[in-house]
Amino acid sequence: MGGFASLGINLPLLVVFVVNFIILFVLLRLFLFKPVLKMLDERAARTREAMELAEATKKEFEQARETVEKQIEKGRQEAQAIIAQAVQVGERLKEESRQEARKQAQAIVDRTRAELEAERDKILGDLRREFVDIAIAAAEKVIKETLDKEKHRKLIEETLRESITFKKS
Amino acid sequence: MEKGSSRSKILIFFFIPVLVLFGVGLVFGPLGSSFLGRTPPSIFQVPRPTVELPAEPVFHVSHFSITNTLLASWLTILVLAVLFFVLTRKMKLIPGRRQAAAEAIVEGLLNFVKSVAGEKHARMIFPGVAVIFIYVIANAYLGLLPFFGSVGVIEHGGKFAPLFRAANTDLNVPLSIAIMSFIFVESWGMRALGVSHYLGEFINVGQMLTGLKELLKGKIGQGVMNVAFGFINLFVGVLEIFSHLIRMLSFTFRLFGNMTAGEILILVSSFLIPLAFSIPFYGLELLIGLIQALIFSGLTLVFATIAVSPHEETE
Secondary structure (H helix, E strand, C coil): CHHHHHHCCCHHHHHHHHHHHHHHHHHHHHHHHHHHHHHHHHHHHHHHHHHHHHHHHHHHHHHHHHHHHHHHHHHHHHHHHHHHHHHHHHHHHHHHHHHHHHHHHHHHHHHHHHHHHHHHHHHHHHHHHHHHHHHHHHHHHHHCCCCCHHHHHHHHHHHHHHHHHHHHC | CHHHHHHHHHHHHHHHHHHHHHHHHHHHCHHHHHHHCCCCCHHHCCCCCCCCCCCCEEEEECCEEEEHHHHHHHHHHHHHHHHHHHHCCCCCCCCCHHHHHHHHHHHHHHHHHHHHHCHHHHHHHHHHHHHHHHHHHHHHHHCCCCCCCCCEEECCCCCEEECCCCHHHCCHHHHHHHHHHHHHHHHHHHHHHCHHHHHCCCCCCHHHHHHHHHHHHCCHHHHHHHHHHHHHHHHHHHHHHHHHHHHHHHHHHHHHHHHHHHHHHHHHHHHHCCCCCCHHHHHHHHHHHHHHHHHHHHHHHHHHHHHHCCHHHHC
């Protein structure tokens, strides 16, 4: 070992240096590597988390937009259907009211006609009676002869009826 | 204009004094004096440099002598521990300046390890490699401080022993790092591959045993072949063991030689031409300290990478 000793190799000293190195190793592990690596890992984890969150949010947003769009489309269709239905109902109601009006108008016309006819009949009857009376009076005056009133009346009324039926027809 | 004026300021306040100092040192120092043939003035009489390969003991604790390199290595450890304790005291998710510096160091070394060893084993290998790098470079750089090699005690017998001497220039220090590197590499190899698989590379008897078995069973041809290859395997295993051990020696003497040479270079340059001449050599030593730290940790890293990868790939 003479050669090594002259170079400075010395076993106890070597052991102390090895121990030194181990001490330094432990100290650096404690003060440098552990905290810094932990922090680096944590930062990496945070970054990954944030990116994943962003990705998820984006996906969620896409989904939400899709559903909203779908709902809007659905609403539009429903509105379309409702409008169509309403138009149909309106048509029907219009038709019904038209029918009703026509019916009522018909009824009014019918009634009016019936009334008119009744009125006309009555007026005709009155007229006829008056006319008979006038005719008799006139005849009495013309002929100045008392005829059998009853006989005459019958005669005139017959004539009148004939004329009226003629007129009527 | 601004730039030009600052440049001229540097010229006036730095280079000219340095040049003057250099000239004065050249003329009045030992080199100029010996050329001119007269004794240098007493201020410039630098003590003749002596090269002392073993570290000088500074004081003794019973039988154990505390050497100046041991003191220097304790100083290194103290400085590193305090420095990194301060840098990583308050760790936050958003780093301040000090934390960012610590993170830059760790991340740089970790990426270095990852680039060589791959993601899988990087976390296992990283601490050892990083400690070697930091220890070697800190030893080298602290050794350049002014009080290294200059402040010291006079031993009995009139011999001057500096209080601190760059730790890497003591053969024990590179050897201790090399031993640790060896231990790191072997333990990582065992951890990554399993003890029996890892050691199987060195003591490879499997093929020989099968050969012997075949010989006993009577398959002469195959048996002889297997026994022959078994011998080759054994021999290769012994070679492997030697190569792992020799690495320690090469590690040790590479670092020791470079650091001691740098120390001697600075010593001689500042003796021959005192004052300003040694400044460039300090710059050179900064570079060499970085390179040696990189080589030591890088080679450890490479050996570790070889050790942790399965044998089929390395052969």
